[in-house]
Each structure stands twice: as C-alpha cells, then as structure tokens.
Amino acid sequence: MPVGTTIAVTQEELDKVRYDDHGLAAAIVQEHGTGDVLMLGYVNADTLRQTLETGRMTFWSRSRQEVWVKGETSGDRMYLREVHIDCDGDALLFKVEQEGRGACHTGDHSCFHTPFGAPSES
Amino acid sequence: MPVGTTIAVTQEELDKVRYDDHGLAAAIVQEHGTGDVLMLGYVNADTLRQTLETGRMTFWSRSRQEVWVKGETSGDRMYLREVHIDCDGDALLFKVEQEGRGACHTGDHSCFHTPFGAPSES
Numbered sequence: 001m002p003v004g005t006t007i008a009v010t011q012e013e014l015d016k017v018r019y020d021d022h023g024l025a026a027a028i029v030q031e032h033g034t035g036d037v038l039m040l041g042y043v044n045a046d047t048l049r050q051t052l053e054t055g056r057m058t059f060w061s062r063s064r065q066e067v068w069v070k071g072e073t074s075g076d077r078m079y080l081r082e083v084h085i086d087c088d089g090d091a092l093l094f095k096v097e098q099e100g101r102g103a104c105h106t107g108d109h110s111c112f113h114t115p116f117g118a119p120s121e122s
Numbered sequence: 123m124p125v126g127t128t129i130a131v132t133q134e135e136l137d138k139v140r141y142d143d144h145g146l147a148a149a150i151v152q153e154h155g156t157g158d159v160l161m162l163g164y165v166n167a168d169t170l171r172q173t174l175e176t177g178r179m180t181f182w183s184r185s186r187q188e189v190w191v192k193g194e195t196s197g198d199r200m201y202l203r204e205v206h207i208d209c210d211g212d213a214l215l216f217k218v219e220q221e222g223r224g225a226c227h228t229g230d231h232s233c234f235h236t237p238f239g240a241p242s243e244s
Contacts, residue, residue, distance in 0.1 A: 009239035035157025040213040084234040091162040093234040112206040112215040117131035119204050
C-alpha cells in the first residue's frame with residue numbers, strides 16, 4: 001500500500017497561489033514515474049491545505065460544491081509525491097502515486113483516455 | 123524545424139467540449155516524448171479550431187483578452203502531436219513538440235518549474 005507524503009509549505013508559498021473569482025486554483029494531477037496526466041481538478045485554500053497536510057489529493061468539487069477526498073468511496077486514492085506551482089500562480093501540478101484501478105470514474109487509468117480527433121501530418 | 127500536425131475532428135467531437143461561463147475550456151500542454159507538463163492555458167471554440175487546423179497551439183489569453191498564438195513573438199512555438207479530451211469534456215490534453223527555449227516566458231522549459239513546498243515521508 002502506498003505511503004502518503006506530506007508537504008511542508010511556508011506562508012510565503014501559500015500566498016503565491018492566485019485563486020479565481022470562485023476561490024479556486026487549477027490542479028493538474030500527473031502520475032509519478034509514468035508521467036501520465038491523470039486528471040484536472042480544482043482546489044480552494046482549504047482543500048489545498050488538506051492535500052498538503054494529509055498527503056492525499058483533496059479537491060473542491062465544482063459540480064457537487066463540496067470537499068472531495070479523491071478515492072474516499074472508490075478506493076482509488078491518490079498519494080502525493082511532490083507539488084509545483086506555475087509562473088503566474090493560478091495552477092498547481094501534483095505528482096502522485098495512483099492507487100487502485102485509476103483516476104477516472106469509468107475505471108480508466110486517466111480521465112484523458114479519449115482521443116480527440118485524428119492526427120495527420122500536414 | 124518541427125512540422126505541424128493538423129487534427130481532423132468531427133462535429134460530434136467538437137460538441138463534446140463543455141465550455142465554462144466565459145466560453146473557455148482548460149488546455150493542459152504536455153511535451154510529447156518527455157511527458158513533461160509544460161503549461162496550463164485556455165481555449166475557446168475559435169482558438170481550439172485554429173489550433174487543430176494549424177497544428178500550432180493557440181490559446182485565448184484571459185489576462186489580455188485576445189487570441190494568443192503561442193510563440194508568435196518569442197519564437198518558442200508549440201507544434202501539435204495529439205489531443206485527448208477528459209471524461210466530462212471541460213479539459214483537453216494537448217501533446218506537443220516544444221520549439222526554442224521552452225514554454226515559459228521566463229525561459230524555463232516548463233511553467234511549472236517552481237517547487238511548491240518540501241516533501242517529507244510521513
């Protein structure tokens with residue numbers, strides 16, 4: 001079973017996060033090791049703190065308007081490994097170890113499992 | 123010099139994209155080959171179509187409120203390789219070949235070059 005990694009942050013680092021009008025920042029989740037992009041979610045200040053303190057990805061669900069501890073019902077948890085912030089502070093990149101079947105509610109490894117269009121050399 | 127890959131999409135695929143109140147969908151850009159996440163931007167229906175037709179990443183700049191052909195001034199262009207859509211249609215994953223110095227206006231390879239906090243095994 002994966003072990004959670006907690007992340008110690010300074011107030012200065014927390015102050016770098018720029019939340020939108022809804023108090024949210026974008027949270028890209030990437031699988032540690034494979035580099036697969038698993039999903040895009042959103043965090044508010046509280047769920048970001050909870051994620052860092054517990055080592056478990058915890059989002060703010062925009063559709064349900066509630067705290068969403070990823071995998072709490074499905075068992076497909078995401079264990080934090082490291083975090084990066086982007087140059088303008090409105091997006092965070094979380095590298096995680098994915099437990100169980102995968103990130104997607106469909107059972108797929110990544111929420112981005114559907115190809116969009118067909119590439120053709122121009 | 124990289125060659126652009128155009129992406130042929132059906133109307134059915136285009137209809138899967140769910141835009142927010144501002145008419146935008148999230149656009150994660152990942153480097154083809156390395157798997158590095160380079161940046162998070164946003165596309166509207168027009169810049170998505172332009173991206174697919176030209177094979178060059180083209181965003182809607184939220185800060186400048188204008189079409190943003192990535193690398194048009196810096197020369198650090200992003201050439202499209204493939205696209206995926208996520209399970210609820212509000213985010214797209216673009217795999218690209220990055221030209222020049224990198225994705226970030228700072229000259230860094232990725233906009234996510236700044237570590238956020240310090241991991242510690244719990």
